[in-house]
Amino acid sequence: MSLVYKFEPMVKRLPVVGRNAAAVLEVAEKLQVEEYLDRAYEVLVGLKTLNPKPGRFLRRLRVSLQDRLTDDPYSALSEAYETDVCARVSDWRGKDWWKFVHPKMKGIDRFLLVLDDFESVTPVLGEMLGKYLLKRLSEVPFPVLVVIAGRDDLYDSLPATANMLKPYVKGRIRLKPFSRAEALLYLQNAGYGSSEAGELYEECLGYPYVLSLLVDFKRNQRERPALFYQQFYDRTTQWMTTPEREWLIELLYLDEVNESSVEAMMPDSNPKRIMEWFGREASVRDTDYRCFRVAPYIRKMLLQYHRNLVGPAKQRQFEERGQAALAKASQ
Numbered sequence: 433m434s435l436v437y438k439f440e441p442m443v444k445r446l447p448v449v450g451r452n453a454a455a456v457l458e459v460a461e462k463l464q465v466e467e468y469l470d471r472a473y474e475v476l477v478g479l480k481t482l483n484p485k486p487g488r489f490l491r492r493l494r495v496s497l498q499d500r501l502t503d504d505p506y507s508a509l510s511e512a513y514e515t516d517v518c519a520r521v522s523d524w525r526g527k528d529w530w531k532f533v534h535p536k537m538k539g540i541d542r543f544l545l546v547l548d549d550f551e552s553v554t555p556v557l558g559e560m561l562g563k564y565l566l567k568r569l570s571e572v573p574f575p576v577l578v579v580i581a582g583r584d585d586l587y588d589s590l591p592a593t594a595n596m597l598k599p600y601v602k603g604r605i606r607l608k609p610f611s612r613a614e615a616l617l618y619l620q621n622a623g624y625g626s627s628e629a630g631e632l633y634e635e636c637l638g639y640p641y642v643l644s645l646l647v648d649f650k651r652n653q654r655e656r657p658a659l660f661y662q663q664f665y666d667r668t669t670q671w672m673t674t675p676e677r678e679w680l681i682e683l684l685y686l687d688e689v690n691e692s693s694v695e696a697m698m699p700d701s702n703p704k705r706i707m708e709w710f711g712r713e714a715s716v717r718d719t720d721y722r723c724f725r726v727a728p729y730i731r732k733m734l735l736q737y738h739r740n741l742v743g744p745a746k747q748r749q750f751e752e753r754g755q756a757a758l759a760k761a762s763q
Contacts, residue, residue: 510564514572517543522574542575550582551712552671554593562596570600584714609638622647637729641667661737668716668730679706680716681738684731685754688761689724696757 521543523536547553547561569576578600580586585606586594610618615638619629624646636642645660669677679701686693689710694703710717710724718727726734739747 506560506564510560510568513565514568517569518572522572542577543569543572545569545576545578546581547579548581549671550580550586551584551590551714554590558590558593559596562593566597566600582714584719588719610640610643611638614638615643618643619646622650624650635732639729642729642733658740661733661740664733665737668734671715672713676709676713679709680726680734682750683710683726684735684738685750685757687725687754687758689726690761692761693757696760697753 519535520537521540547557566578569578580597585604586597609615612633615633615636616626616629619632620626624632632646636646642664645663649657649660669680672680679698682698683689683694683706686697689707691703691707694701694706698706707724716726716730718725725731735747738750742750
């Protein structure tokens with residue numbers, strides 16, 4: 433995997449421009465832009481902000497914020513964040529006399545930090561959180577609770593990050609879909625009959641988002657249209673780049689996803705790169721199966737979406753390609 437492509441998982445999370453920028457990196461990798469990285473590196477290290485030079489005597493006595501951000505950005509940012517939180521929750525501290533901080537908030541005596549979609553933010557914040565920020569927050573004079581939400585168990589998907597966070601973990605909560613009884617009650621309260629609710633549960637297996645879509649369409653007195661599957665596709669792929677969406681459609685037709693089957697299904701692709709992406713994309717990957725594959729229910733929903741999009745005849749072509757790819761991969 434090229435140096436350029438390593439930036440793509442982080443870049444695509446940037447607000448507004450992220451997805452387009454990630455697509456640009458994808459093209460840049462194909463154009464072998466990495467050949468110019470050495471020269472770009474020389475330019476960057478020549479910038480004053482990234483490579484400050486020693487100043488006069490007084491500057492050497494006190495390291496500037498610019499120097500600290502250059503030498504150890506995670507430590508500097510963590511200190512700044514912890515200073516601001518302390519000022520807001522407990523009050524201004526004497527050691528921060530030279531810093532510009534916000535005043536204390538009335539009625540607030542504890543701090544809650546929630547990190548959602550953690551697999552996505554880990555490339556940017558994982559090391560900072562594990563090595564610096566949590567340590568600082570563990571020493572403040574008020575209660576702090578940090579909630580990390582992800583699609584997969586950290587110890588399975590991000591073992592290195594999980595080990596850094598281990599000293600601060602007080603408990604782990606594994607969310608599950610609604611039970612049959614809970615889902616049936618939810619659907620019946622929305623107006624579905626008992627038999628229809630049972631059929632819908634067998635189809636959706638209690639996934640809360642799908643249940644909410646079913647209830648929404650029922651309340652509006654509509655049959656389930658193609659828009660139902662379009663919304664499911666949009667929700668499932670909302671953080672994916674255009675190439676990743678294209679890969680996912682192809683992977684729907686593979687019972688087992690590995691480099692061999694991917695290469696046979698998409699001969700013009702880079703199977704290693706696709707597997708690196710799919711291995712960390714817990715939003716669509718079956719996290720409990722013996723091999724890599726798209727989660728069965730997500731696969732079923734997206735196959736119906738794809739059928740609505742391309743039609744039965746073209747979908748059969750995808751199915752035949754998938755079967756041929758699996759046969760070739762197993763030889």
